[in-house]
Amino acid sequence: MTPVPVLVAARRTPIGTAGHGLAALTVADLAAPVLRTVAGELRAAGIGAPIDDVVLGNCLGPGGDPARIAALQAGLGTRVPGVTVDRQCGSGLDAVMQAALRIRSGWDELILAGGAESASTAPWRYWPPVGEAEPVRYTRAPFAPAGFPDPDMGVAADDLARVRGIGRERQDEYAARSHGRAAAADFAAELVPVGGLTRDQRIRPGMTAARLARLRPSFGTGGTATAGNSCGISDGAAFVGVTTERLAAAAGLPALRVVGCAVAGSDPALPGLGPVPAIRAVLRRADRRVGDLGVVEITEAFASVVLAVADELGLDEDLICPEGGAIAMGHPWGASGAVLLVRLAARMLRPDGPELGLAACAIGGGQGVAVLVERVR
Missing domain, CATH: 3.40.47.10 (Thiolase/Chalcone synthase)
Structure with missing residues (x-):
C-alpha cells in the first residue's frame, strides 16, 4: 500500500521586519529553534521513526547548505542530514512538496521540511570584474536568460x-x-519565539483603505503597488513534520493529509x-x-x-x-x-x-x- 503523507506539528517564528527584530540572526539561527520545537513535539507524541532528512527552502542565504547547519544547530544529531532547496519565493512550499513525495515513495518515514530567510544577514553579492572594471553588486540573480522578460x-x-x-x-x-x-x-499557538520576538513585527492595527490611499507608488510614477498594499522584506522561518498517516494516527497527532x-x-x-x-x-x-x-x-x-x-x-x-x-x-x-x-x-x-x-x-x-x-x- 502506498504511504499517505501528512503534515504535523506545524510551527513558525514570528516574522521580523528586515533590519529590526531578528536582524542579528542568520538563516540557521532562525531555522534551528523551530526545528528543535517540531522535533520535540514529535518525540513527545511518541513518533519513534528517526528523522530521515531536513529539507529547507532558502533564497538568499550564504550557501553551504543551511539545512545541514540548522539541523546540527538544532541538536538533531550528526546522523540527520539536510538539503537546501531554492525555488525562490516558492522554496519553503517546494521543500514540503519534495518531502511529501519522498514519504509517498515509501523510502522515508519522517522528514522535517520548511523554509527560512534572513534578509537582514543575506550576504552582498557581486559579479566578478571584467578587465579593469570594478565588481558590480547585484541584489538578485536573473530570473530569466537574455531574450526573455525579467522584470523586478x-x-x-x-x-x-x-x-x-x-x-x-x-x-x-x-x-x-x-x-x-x-x-x-491570535497567532500565539503556532509561534516559536526567537531573538526576543514573540509576535509578528510588521502587523499594524488601524490600517484603513483611506490611510493606504495616501501612500505613493513604490515602483514608478503611475504604478499602483505601494508599501501598504505590498509585502515587507522580512526575516523568519517555518517548518512542519512530514510523515505517514499511519504514524501520525498511532501517535494521535492532528494532521493534514497531502x-x-x-x-x-x-x-x-x-x-x-x-x-x-x-x-x-x-x-x-x-x-x-x-x-x-x-x-x-x-x-x-x-x-x-x-x-x-x-x-x-x-x-x-x-x-x-x-x-x-x-x-x-x-x-x-x-x-x-x-x-x-x-x-x-x-x-x-x-x-x-x-x-x-x-x-x-x-x-x-x-x-x-x-x-x-x-x-x-
Missing part, C-alpha cells in the same frame, strides 16, 4: 495590475482587509500569474474543483497578484488568507511557502475548521507551486 517583482506587479485592470482602490481595499484581519488574529501538489511555468513577464496553472494542475490531479476549497493561502507579495489569481480562477476572495497574509505580516522569501502551511494547519485543525485547503506561491521568472491538503479526521 514590483514592476511586474504594476504591469499585472494594468494588464488585468486591477485598480489602486481595489488593491488598497484588499490590503486593508489583510492588515485588519491579521491585527485581530492530497496533491504541482509546479508549473508561466509567462516571465507576468510572474504573478504563476500560481494559476499550478493550482489548476493540482486540482485536476486530485479530481477537485475550486468550489471545493474551504480556505486558500496565497503569498500576498502584492495585492494585485492575489487579486489577479482570484479573478482568473474564480476564487472567493473571502476564502483567501482569512486571517491576513504577507501584506500585513511580511514576506520572508524562502520561508513564506511554509508559513502558508502553518497558517492552513492552524485554521483547518480547529474543531470547526474547513475540510480542504490550498497553499500557493508566485515565483519570479514565471513559476507557480501549489499544495492541496485536507483535514484528517
Whole structure:
C-alpha cells in the first residue's frame, strides 16, 4: 500500500521586519529553534521513526547548505542530514512538496521540511570584474536568460495590475482587509519565539483603505503597488513534520493529509500569474474543483497578484488568507511557502475548521507551486 503523507506539528517564528527584530540572526539561527520545537513535539507524541532528512527552502542565504547547519544547530544529531532547496519565493512550499513525495515513495518515514530567510544577514553579492572594471553588486540573480522578460517583482506587479485592470482602490481595499484581519488574529499557538520576538513585527492595527490611499507608488510614477498594499522584506522561518498517516494516527497527532501538489511555468513577464496553472494542475490531479476549497493561502507579495489569481480562477476572495497574509505580516522569501502551511494547519485543525485547503506561491521568472491538503479526521 502506498504511504499517505501528512503534515504535523506545524510551527513558525514570528516574522521580523528586515533590519529590526531578528536582524542579528542568520538563516540557521532562525531555522534551528523551530526545528528543535517540531522535533520535540514529535518525540513527545511518541513518533519513534528517526528523522530521515531536513529539507529547507532558502533564497538568499550564504550557501553551504543551511539545512545541514540548522539541523546540527538544532541538536538533531550528526546522523540527520539536510538539503537546501531554492525555488525562490516558492522554496519553503517546494521543500514540503519534495518531502511529501519522498514519504509517498515509501523510502522515508519522517522528514522535517520548511523554509527560512534572513534578509537582514543575506550576504552582498557581486559579479566578478571584467578587465579593469570594478565588481558590480547585484541584489538578485536573473530570473530569466537574455531574450526573455525579467522584470523586478514590483514592476511586474504594476504591469499585472494594468494588464488585468486591477485598480489602486481595489488593491488598497484588499490590503486593508489583510492588515485588519491579521491585527485581530491570535497567532500565539503556532509561534516559536526567537531573538526576543514573540509576535509578528510588521502587523499594524488601524490600517484603513483611506490611510493606504495616501501612500505613493513604490515602483514608478503611475504604478499602483505601494508599501501598504505590498509585502515587507522580512526575516523568519517555518517548518512542519512530514510523515505517514499511519504514524501520525498511532501517535494521535492532528494532521493534514497531502492530497496533491504541482509546479508549473508561466509567462516571465507576468510572474504573478504563476500560481494559476499550478493550482489548476493540482486540482485536476486530485479530481477537485475550486468550489471545493474551504480556505486558500496565497503569498500576498502584492495585492494585485492575489487579486489577479482570484479573478482568473474564480476564487472567493473571502476564502483567501482569512486571517491576513504577507501584506500585513511580511514576506520572508524562502520561508513564506511554509508559513502558508502553518497558517492552513492552524485554521483547518480547529474543531470547526474547513475540510480542504490550498497553499500557493508566485515565483519570479514565471513559476507557480501549489499544495492541496485536507483535514484528517
